[in-house]
Amino acid sequence: xxxxxxxxxxxxxxxxxxxxQDKASQQLNILVAITVALLATFMGICKVKDDNxxxxxxxxxxxxxxxxxxxxxxxxxxxxxxxxxxxxxxxAKSAPAAQQAxxxxxxESYSKLAKEQREKKExxxxxxxxxxxxxxxxxxxxxxxxxxxxxxxxxISLLAVTALTRQRWLYFLALVPTGFGVLMGxxxxxxxxxxxxALVALLS
Numbered sequence: 140x141x142x143x144x145x146x147x148x149x150x151x152x153x154x155x156x157x158x159x160q161d162k163a164s165q166q167l168n169i170l171v172a173i174t175v176a177l178l179a180t181f182m183g184i185c186k187v188k189d190d191n192x193x194x195x196x197x198x199x200x201x202x203x204x205x206x207x208x209x210x211x212x213x214x215x216x217x218x219x220x221x222x223x224x225x226x227x228x229x230x231a232k233s234a235p236a237a238q239q240a241x242x243x244x245x246x247e248s249y250s251k252l253a254k255e256q257r258e259k260k261e262x263x264x265x266x267x268x269x270x271x272x273x274x275x276x277x278x279x280x281x282x283x284x285x286x287x288x289x290x291x292x293x294x295i296s297l298l299a300v301t302a303l304t305r306q307r308w309l310y311f312l313a314l315v316p317t318g319f320g321v322l323m324g325x326x327x328x329x330x331x332x333x334x335x336x337a338l339v340a341l342l343s
Contacts, residue, residue, distance in 0.1 A: 163307075164305045167301070167302075167305060167307055167310065168302055168305075170310065171298050171301050171302045171310060172302075174298060174310075174313075174317070175295055175298050175299075178291050178294060178295055178298075178317065178320075178321075179295075181291070181321065181324060182287075182288065182291050182324075184324075184328075185284050185287055185288065185324045185327065185328065186284075186288075188284065188327065188328060189280075189281060189284035189285075189288075189327070192277050192280050192281050192284070192327075193277075193281060195273070195277045196274055196277045196278060196281065199270050199271075199273040199274040199277065200270075200274055202266070202267075202270045203267050203270035203271055203274065206263050206264075206266045206267035206270060207263075207267045209263050210260055210263040210264055210267060213256045213257075213259050213260035213263060214256075214260055216252075216256045217253050217256035217257050217260060220249045220250075220252040220253035220256060221249075221253045223249045224246045224249035224250045224253060227242050227243075227245050227246040227249065228242070228243075228246045230242055231243055231246065279334060280327045280330075281327075282334060283323050283324070283326050283327035283333070283334065284323070284324065284327045286320075286323045286335070287320045287321070287322075287323035287324035287326075287327065288320075289320075290316040290317075290319050290320030290323065291316070291317065291320035291321070291324070293316045293320075294313045294314075294316040294317040294320055297309060297312060297313035297316070298310065298313045301313060
């Protein structure tokens with residue numbers, strides 16, 4: 140049986156081509172695996188930070204509710220004290236001269252009580268407003284982490300398709316949401332003022 144040199148060369152060429160393709164596919168799969176591992180690690184770090192922020196938001200919300208409740212209670216006490224003071228001052232005018240001093244003393248004590256309640260009420264108002272500021276600040280970072288999580292999830296999905304199809308261009312496409320996702324995660328971790336309000340509003 141004669142060996143056709145051309146057939147042998149073609150066979151070797153095909154084997155070499157398949158070998159190069161397999162090597163390229165292996166390299167792509169390794170690159171995908173490393174990228175997914177890095178993204179999963181980064182997402183884990185962001186998740187821990189985001190959970191702490193959510194707890195802080197819940198605490199701020201609870202504090203705000205408590206402070207406004209105390210504010211209303213102080214407001215009621217102030218109004219009762221003012222009404223009692225007014226009633227005592229009016230009653231003092233028709234009371235015997237010997238009792239007017241007692242009425243005046245009682246009215247002054249209620250006036251002092253109303254003033255104390257008003258001052259404490261204003262302090263509670265400031266605390267409740269600060270609670271809202273703290274909540275909004277934490278929510279700002281929470282939005283950044285939520286957006287980062289969504290973008291990185293899209294990136295990992297694209298990387299999974301890349302590993303299945305072995306299409307290198309899909310890997311570079313996956314780098315787009317990867318870049319934006321990492322940017323938003325770093326913004327949340329570092330306190331950068333990056334907040335695409337329109338996109339956040341669309342997703343919320």
